[in-house]
Amino acid sequence: MAIGKKKPEVVPFWHPNFRVVDALxxxxxxxxxxxxxxxxxxxxxxxxxxxxxxxxxxxxxxTDLDHFNTNIAALTPTNTKDLASSARFVSTSxxxxxxAKFFSxxxxxxxxxxxxxxxxxxxxxxxxxxxxxxxxxxxxTKKAYTQRIIIDGTLSSNNLLSLDEFVTKAQNSPxxxxxxxxxxxxxxxxxxxxxxAGIFTFTVTITLKPPV
Numbered sequence: 001m002a003i004g005k006k007k008p009e010v011v012p013f014w015h016p017n018f019r020v021v022d023a024l025x026x027x028x029x030x031x032x033x034x035x036x037x038x039x040x041x042x043x044x045x046x047x048x049x050x051x052x053x054x055x056x057x058x059x060x061x062x063t064d065l066d067h068f069n070t071n072i073a074a075l076t077p078t079n080t081k082d083l084a085s086s087a088r089f090v091s092t093s094x095x096x097x098x099x100a101k102f103f104s105x106x107x108x109x110x111x112x113x114x115x116x117x118x119x120x121x122x123x124x125x126x127x128x129x130x131x132x133x134x135x136x137x138x139x140x141t142k143k144a145y146t147q148r149i150i151i152d153g154t155l156s157s158n159n160l161l162s163l164d165e166f167v168t169k170a171q172n173s174p175x176x177x178x179x180x181x182x183x184x185x186x187x188x189x190x191x192x193x194x195x196x197a198g199i200f201t202f203t204v205t206i207t208l209k210p211p212v
Contacts, residue, residue: 107179107208112131116170123155124153125153128153129151130148132150134147134207146208147179148208149208151203152201154201155191155200155202163200163204171187171206179208180208181208186207189202189205
């Protein structure tokens with residue numbers, strides 16, 4: 001029979017332990033790990049929520065963009081057709097616009113005749129009245145369109161001043177006043193007849209200034 005080893009001897013503490021554990025103060029360190037974990041989890045949840053909201057908004061914007069692009073694609077042929085029609089309208093309407101502007105700047109024959117009748121004294125009779133369109137040469141390559149009034153009539157008196165007064169009154173009438181230049185060359189009076197008989201024929205030519 002083998003001889004067993006000798007059991008080690010129990011060595012007692014080198015000094016007695018007199019501490020009363022229950023009576024000692026709690027000096028454990030404050031645990032802060034849970035606070036860090038809570039903040040981390042909160043930030044992660046907020047980041048996840050922000051990411052979800054952003055993705056939803058992006059998806060909504062993309063959906064709207066696709067819808068608008070689809071509508072644009074569907075309306076593009078109609079828009080192209082309308083643009084072509086508008087371009088043709090502008091091109092074809094230019095002569096009409098010019099004609100409308102040209103005729104709107106002309107004096108109305110009725111306004112001219114009414115003004116002349118209001119200015120006519122009793123000793124003047126009208127034989128004819130013409131309203132002609134003329135082109136004025138302004139020098140160089142500049143030209144202007146305007147009108148010229150030609151009045152033929154008879155003066156049944158020896159008072160030639162009556163004819164001058166008639167022309168002056170006619171030029172100051174509302175129909176002519178804004179279209180008279182005041183230049184003597186734009187007003188021409190010619191008389192023919194027998195002063196002894198007291199009957200004269202006359203021709204009055206009034207050239208209007210071009211409309212502004």
